[in-house]
Amino acid sequence: MxxxxxxxxxxxxxxxxxxxxxxxxxxxxxxxxxxxxSGNGGTVTQLYAEQGWLDRNKSLLSMLKIPVFxxxxxxxxxxxxxxxxxxxxxxxxxxxxxxxxxxxxxxTCFYLDGIQDPGNLGTILRIADWFGIPAVYCSEDSAxxxxxxxxxxxxxxxxxxxxxxxxxxxxxxxxPGLPILGAVMEGENALENRLLPSVGILVIGxxxxxxxxxxxxxxxxxxxxxxxxxxxxxxxxxxxxxGILSAFIPF
Amino acid sequence: MxxxxxxxxxxxxxxxxxxxxxxxxxxxxxxxxxxxxSGNGGTVTQLYAEQGWLDRNKSLLSMLKIPVFxxxxxxxxxxxxxxxxxxxxxxxxxxxxxxxxxxxxxxTCFYLDGIQDPGNLGTILRIADWFGIPAVYCSEDSAxxxxxxxxxxxxxxxxxxxxxxxxxxxxxxxxPGLPILGAVMEGENALENRLLPSVGILVIGxxxxxxxxxxxxxxxxxxxxxxxxxxxxxxxxxxxxxGILSAFIPF
Numbered sequence: 001m002x003x004x005x006x007x008x009x010x011x012x013x014x015x016x017x018x019x020x021x022x023x024x025x026x027x028x029x030x031x032x033x034x035x036x037x038s039g040n041g042g043t044v045t046q047l048y049a050e051q052g053w054l055d056r057n058k059s060l061l062s063m064l065k066i067p068v069f070x071x072x073x074x075x076x077x078x079x080x081x082x083x084x085x086x087x088x089x090x091x092x093x094x095x096x097x098x099x100x101x102x103x104x105x106x107x108t109c110f111y112l113d114g115i116q117d118p119g120n121l122g123t124i125l126r127i128a129d130w131f132g133i134p135a136v137y138c139s140e141d142s143a144x145x146x147x148x149x150x151x152x153x154x155x156x157x158x159x160x161x162x163x164x165x166x167x168x169x170x171x172x173x174x175x176p177g178l179p180i181l182g183a184v185m186e187g188e189n190a191l192e193n194r195l196l197p198s199v200g201i202l203v204i205g206x207x208x209x210x211x212x213x214x215x216x217x218x219x220x221x222x223x224x225x226x227x228x229x230x231x232x233x234x235x236x237x238x239x240x241x242x243g244i245l246s247a248f249i250p251f
Numbered sequence: 252m253x254x255x256x257x258x259x260x261x262x263x264x265x266x267x268x269x270x271x272x273x274x275x276x277x278x279x280x281x282x283x284x285x286x287x288x289s290g291n292g293g294t295v296t297q298l299y300a301e302q303g304w305l306d307r308n309k310s311l312l313s314m315l316k317i318p319v320f321x322x323x324x325x326x327x328x329x330x331x332x333x334x335x336x337x338x339x340x341x342x343x344x345x346x347x348x349x350x351x352x353x354x355x356x357x358x359t360c361f362y363l364d365g366i367q368d369p370g371n372l373g374t375i376l377r378i379a380d381w382f383g384i385p386a387v388y389c390s391e392d393s394a395x396x397x398x399x400x401x402x403x404x405x406x407x408x409x410x411x412x413x414x415x416x417x418x419x420x421x422x423x424x425x426x427p428g429l430p431i432l433g434a435v436m437e438g439e440n441a442l443e444n445r446l447l448p449s450v451g452i453l454v455i456g457x458x459x460x461x462x463x464x465x466x467x468x469x470x471x472x473x474x475x476x477x478x479x480x481x482x483x484x485x486x487x488x489x490x491x492x493x494g495i496l497s498a499f500i501p502f
Contacts, residue, residue, distance in 0.1 A: 228381070
């Protein structure tokens with residue numbers, strides 16, 4: 001049974017300002033919630049699930065001390081952010097990463113300059129999580145890290161990869177002397193020349209407009225993923241470009 | 252002014268069966284429609300646009316012989332497939348690529364095994380369009396090439412990159428002796444060992460289930476994008492994996 005108060009509270013977390021005020025966000029679906037509960041990062045404060053899901057996860061749940069509420073499919077629909085809710089919804093505490101403006105992990109990090117599409121931001125977090133990229137920095141006008149679509153497309157990376165909002169200028173001041181690479185339409189062939197450094201800042205621009213001029217002026221290297229002579233596309237998707245470049249960061 | 256018949260006709264094209272019966276599909280938004288009209292492939296049969304867009308494109312439109320209908324924002328909303336329609340909608344003929352089951356272009360092609368997410372399929376077409384990959388083959392149960400979300404995320408690649416539905420078995424029979432590579436969870440390091448051939452078939456599996464067993468048995472090479480030792484993600488997004496591997500196909 002879902003009370004009116006619970007329903008109202010969860011629906012408030014669909015919005016950024018309430019997520020920030022309460023430092024809570026929503027994670028949905030069997031796969032992602034199961035991963036969270038199995039201890040792979042993230043603290044679940046409440047669970048709302050259909051009976052079938054609760055039955056299948058009885059032994060796991062009995063070991064955890066989490067308030068669990070059984071809901072019907074139509075109740076879940078009322079509180080879900082998804083068009084087709086998937087059995088379970090978790091209210092999760094935002095991870096408290098220790099503030100880190102000097103690049104952690106001695107490894108190249110992403111700086112996202114105005115990434116707007118939540119699917120792209122989530123996919124980039126997932127890429128960072130795969131390639132061991134220790135932090136994702138982004139401009140103030142990028143999508144919200146805890147937007148439900150970011151959370152879903154991050155596939156759990158949201159609780160493992162620290163994300164920070166900061167201007168590129170400040171990040172550069174905190175990390176003097178590091179190479180700052182930007183993916184631009186005309187630059188050096190990043191793949192053939194193996195330009196990606198072990199430690200540096202890799203700037204990925206906005207989906208339509210690329211890197212804004214002020215940030216472009218801060219780059220120390222302009223790099224490019226070469227298009228095949230027979231290719232017709234005007235550009236690559238921002239997350240795909242981030243993925244390709246990540247594969248060239250030395251291990 | 253939009254007649255009831257026009258509105259009904261366009262809305263029917265939101266559905267696969269009517270798209271196939273009429274060999275027509277929809278392309279929306281200023282950027283993609285402008286690209287189509289500038290002659291970069293694709294045949295527009297009708298245009299529905301708001302007055303502002305028509306004014307801005309007057310000189311281009313006067314050179315073309317396309318039936319143009321001015322619509323209001325609320326009329327566009329009725330016929331659009333998008334949550335937020337963007338000024339213009341085009342009815343476009345499906346490109347008639349000549350059937351080609353032997354790999355064209357002497358270059359590695361994609362085979363998509365059950366790619367379900369339309370955004371992933373469109374993004375993979377865009378990747379193919381960037382890297383000069385001459386065809387995208389896919390299993391019968393993959394997303395529809397002309398699904399509006401595929402069209403949008405392909406960013407125009409849909410009219411330039413031929414897509415075919417075929418079983419992997421038949422594709423292999425038509426192309427005997429070619430290497431068939433599959434991205435799997437445990438395989439050879441595709442990046443370090445530069446395993447991608449100039450000519451071959453690169454199989455990308457379903458988002459959740461990977462490559463189905465029957466198709467996996469047809470692979471001649473099992474390849475892998477290595478995860479960093481500090482990485483936490485279980486997998487990469489299918490389109491991102493396709494993009495990374497494409498960057499390693501010899502030019």
